[in-house]
Amino acid sequence: MLLFVMSQQAMARTLIIEGLEEAPLKWMGHEEAKGIDIDIMTEVLNTMGISDYVFRFVDTGSRLLHNARNGTSDIVLTLSMNNKRAKYLMYPDEAHLLLDWRFAVRAEDKDAIRFEEFSDLSNVRIGAAADYSYTSAFWNSGLDIQTVARNDLLIPMLLQKRFDAVPVNYLNTIYDSLQNRYRDKVAFLYPPLRRAPYYNVFSRASDYPGKDAFLADYDKIIREMRDDGRLLEIFERYLGADGYDWWQSQYSQ
Template sequence: MARQWEFVQTAGSFKSCMAAYFTLIVALCAVTFSTVSHARTLIIEGLSEAPLKWMVDGDPRGIDIDIMTEVLNDMGITDYRFQLVDNGRRLLHNAQTGSSDIVLTLSQNSERSQYLNYPEEAHLLLDWRFAVRAEDRDRITFNDFSDLARHRVGAAAEYSYTDTFWQSGLDIEVVAKNDLLIPMLLENRFDVVPVNYLSTLYETLRNGQREKIAFIYPPLRRAPYYNVFSKASDYPDKDAFLKRYDQIISTMRNDGRLASIFQDYLGPDGLDWWQSQYQN
């Protein structure tokens, strides 16, 4: 009986040791997986364009930066670096070669899809809208291009806007640079100008002209923009990253974090913009 009891004790100790050993193995595997998954610095690139992304004394700022930082924090990724490059050709070249891992805020087309992995979730819907002087907000409307036929319309050379805009039959006066449009609108040289809504909104907030202009809804053009992963990147577990990314962006849209980021940079207009994207 003593030997049998000793055997039972030995067997129990063995089982306890094996359970502890198994737990240790699982823990080590988890640590190893985490280490492999985040084995190097994640390189995130974009073009400098406020309020989406820009540098202040070497520190990245902007809507894109805050959204991606929030995503990475939720994923538990701390080893990452934002880099801003000087032109779009270099930006796309780095993504094609795998010199960068993620590119911030790109629209989708078939050519880019050959070397970029797009998530399901667009974090931004970027607009081109018509801007008018504030006092004309109720006088000038846009549901069809014929609504603008009696007004002086300005546009910037080499901007595509939409083919329909250029073929609308409107008497469009073309200026050399996009940044001339708002000043010429306020000088009463134009009545209506098509502008990038987000950048124009931010710039007029900064220079104190926001109350002088109004934006006509609906947009002239609206397109989804994505944070995309380079197919050539050797960063581990890209598919898992994109799946988790989609989950987090969806959650941020629903829990108010996206709206809060927009408001941080655009004030009350940020909430209006969020509502126009996700609630209309």
């Protein structure tokens, strides 16, 4: 696996990896980049024997994609599959994350509110952010959905009992609940409202040597990390006990 890497080291330059700041996936700490994505990519590169790399953050998604399109960056962290983007990005086979949108409810209601189909929520007060797409099935479900201006209002309004269920980014909300000490006050309904695979992708315009071989090695290492517990260890580092539940929901079904 690593013969390619060893033969390319003399030719290689600094590998430029870019992303948008979003905890717990990736953000700039006091002195270095931190987050689930950062730790996964660092482990992959260490396994490959690549030490000359840098993580950079940009302000907007349009800037992120512009840099990838013209080869200013080599790798972009955590993008969903998109046919238009695939024209200028090389996607690996392996998704390193499956990101969910789930309904959050108050912990006291976790046994009373179930979600298998939208009709299960017909008598539930549901809040949603007006400018979020979620899924077309959600908006067309016929449920009595009350909208708010900002996504960050949903959990406070849930805990204030103004709503009974709200769709949220599961990973971000778990992390926020741990950081702000309300984890014991919320529960999440399964199955997810929406789930999508996310990938670390290579710029087609990048002149970093051996991109095809890099991606082949990347896929193999991600599979190994999934099987040998390294991915689980990273998830638990940021999500505590919820890291195991999240890993299990992604990779054990």
